[in-house]
Amino acid sequence: MERIPILKMGTYLLVSIQVDMHDQxxxxxxxxxxxxxxATGARGVLIDISALEMVDSFIGRMLGNIASMSRVPDAExxxxxxxxxVAITLVELGLSLPRVRTALDVERGMELLAxxxxxxxxxxxxxxx
Amino acid sequence: MTSQTADSLxxxxxxxxxxxxxxxxxxxxxxxxxxxxxxxxxxxxxxxARNTLMHGGGGRAVLxxxxxxxxxxxRLVFEDKGPGIADIQLAMKDGFSTGGGLGLGLSGxxxxxxxxxxxxxxxxxxxxxxxxxx
Numbered sequence: 330m331e332r333i334p335i336l337k338m339g340t341y342l343l344v345s346i347q348v349d350m351h352d353q354x355x356x357x358x359x360x361x362x363x364x365x366x367x368a369t370g371a372r373g374v375l376i377d378i379s380a381l382e383m384v385d386s387f388i389g390r391m392l393g394n395i396a397s398m399s400r401v402p403d404a405e406x407x408x409x410x411x412x413x414x415v416a417i418t419l420v421e422l423g424l425s426l427p428r429v430r431t432a433l434d435v436e437r438g439m440e441l442l443a444x445x446x447x448x449x450x451x452x453x454x455x456x457x458x
Numbered sequence: 459m460t461s462q463t464a465d466s467l468x469x470x471x472x473x474x475x476x477x478x479x480x481x482x483x484x485x486x487x488x489x490x491x492x493x494x495x496x497x498x499x500x501x502x503x504x505x506x507a508r509n510t511l512m513h514g515g516g517g518r519a520v521l522x523x524x525x526x527x528x529x530x531x532x533r534l535v536f537e538d539k540g541p542g543i544a545d546i547q548l549a550m551k552d553g554f555s556t557g558g559g560l561g562l563g564l565s566g567x568x569x570x571x572x573x574x575x576x577x578x579x580x581x582x583x584x585x586x587x588x589x590x591x592x
Contacts, residue, residue, distance in 0.1 A: 349479065351476045383497055412497075415497060418501045418570065422501060422566035423552055
């Protein structure tokens, strides 16, 4: 069956969407990621959408769902590489993705994940004292 | 105003939404649409194609190149023979959905187009026509 690959690197899960996804494929990715976050105890999820030529309300909802669901087992999701034309169109469509953190590229996305995980761990340490 | 039919595509599975998106992209590129305008019409097409499939029980999409004087544009027709829409005004509202989605399909597609028309009646199916001019 057709699937978007999920790569594990240390405490991170990395996904790069390189195809024009039909709806079932998007749903499959959402399910697979949720399962993998729980199975691996990952703390950060990075989704690269730089190859996506459009994000409609279905894909937008999927990105929002992944971000919300990853938060339950204490992981952070960041979406990177959204093309400017896609971002402009999303605003006009009426989709603001309020719960999804974004970064310009993979490098900045990884920095964002690392710093938010470090901040969460500091908070845990303080709470333990 | 003159028009020529470019493509007529079936919409009976979610893979067909992708086919429609790609056909719309191709025509928008041919017409010389800017990248932002290409993305807008492709996104609107994706929303409306999904409506035809999910709410209309399937149907088809027709792509037409239209000319009005020197102006050229892309017109998309989405039609189904499904249950129809009882209250179009309500269906056009942001956030209204009967399908468990975000309720942005119709209203979002309208915002992404230059022209938008919808005709529907209970039991008579739904036809949505959008045009984006270059």
